[in-house]
Amino acid sequence: MSITLNIALIQTDLYWEDPVGNREMFEQKTASIPDDVDVIILPEMFTTGFTMKPENINSTEGHKTVEWMLQKAKEKDAAIIGSIISQEENNFYNRLWFVQPDGGMSTYDKRHTFTLAGEDKVYSRGEKKIIEYFRGFSFYPLICYDLRFPVWSRNAENYDVLIYVANWPKKRIDAWDTLLKARAIENMAYCVGVNRIGKDGLDFEYPGHSAVYDVLGEPLAFSENEDILYATLSKDHIESNRKKLRFLEDRDQFSLIG
Incomplete structure (x- = not known):
């Protein structure tokens, strides 16, 4: 029997720089998610929106949000x-x-x-990937702008699921749609993108387009509305297609420096 995994993507508007309000909102949304869901994915900066003023947020809020996530x-x-x-x-x-859990x-x-947006002047950049294992699947989680850089997304570890959490604006949404599908195809992995909707405190508009693509780039879920999207991932789908289409075996071998 093939291993399967049920995932939920929460696509929603966010309260600008309001961790308390956003936690309360996500509390209500997560309560409606069925008990058979294994993974729940929220957007980028889901408690504040994509603010370049982190000093506006009380320094204790990060810890409170992590405690909420654990709960x-x-x-x-x-x-x-x-x-x-x-x-x-x-x-x-x-x-x-x-x-x-x-x-x-x-x-x-x-x-x-x-x-x-000047994020490089406000937030320190990371240097390390993580591959996380959960209920028989390996996950490679990334954030928004990382989507534009295929080398960083490259499936050198034979991961199963590539995840992008994002605040991706309407004016460049075609790039989001195209690159999510491309990342799935080139890495022969499920690709999951979770974007927000609505307008932020700087009046930038976000159209959603959260989506799930299988290893062949076929869409399993997509929405432009305030919504919770669901998809079931199959280990057999990954393994059978990688066995039949051995594209990952022909990868160029190289290492990132710096």
Whole structure:
């Protein structure tokens, strides 16, 4: 019997720079998710929106949000994934948290900070990938602008699921759609993109387009509305297609420097 995994993507508007309001909103949304869901994925900076003013957020809010994620993961018996503002001494990070129901946690700091918005001047960039294992699947989680850089997304580890959490604006949404599908095809992995909707505090508009693609680039879920999207991932789908189409075996071998 093939291993399967049920995932939920929460596509929603966000309250600008309001961690308390956003946690309350996601509390309500996660409560409606069925008990058979294994993984719940939230957008980038899901408690604040994509703000370049992290000093406006109380420094205790990051810890409160992680505690909330731990609580929800245990209650829902599901992994919770999303990025928030995290602070270490005088440095701010756009940090993704992968929280499991047994209390296990791992973090990824956004590698490609978005220079067009000045993110590189506000948030320190990350240097390390993480591959997380959960219920028979391996996950490679990334953040928004990382999507534009295929070398960083490259499937050198034979991961099963590539995840992007994002605040991707309407004016460049065609790139989001195209690159999500391309990342699935070139890496022969499920590719999951979770974007927000609505307008942020700087009046940038976000159209959603959260989606799930299988290893052949076929869409399993897509929405432009405030919505919770669902998809079932199959280990057999990954293994059978990689066995039949041995594209990953022909990868160029190289290492990243710097």
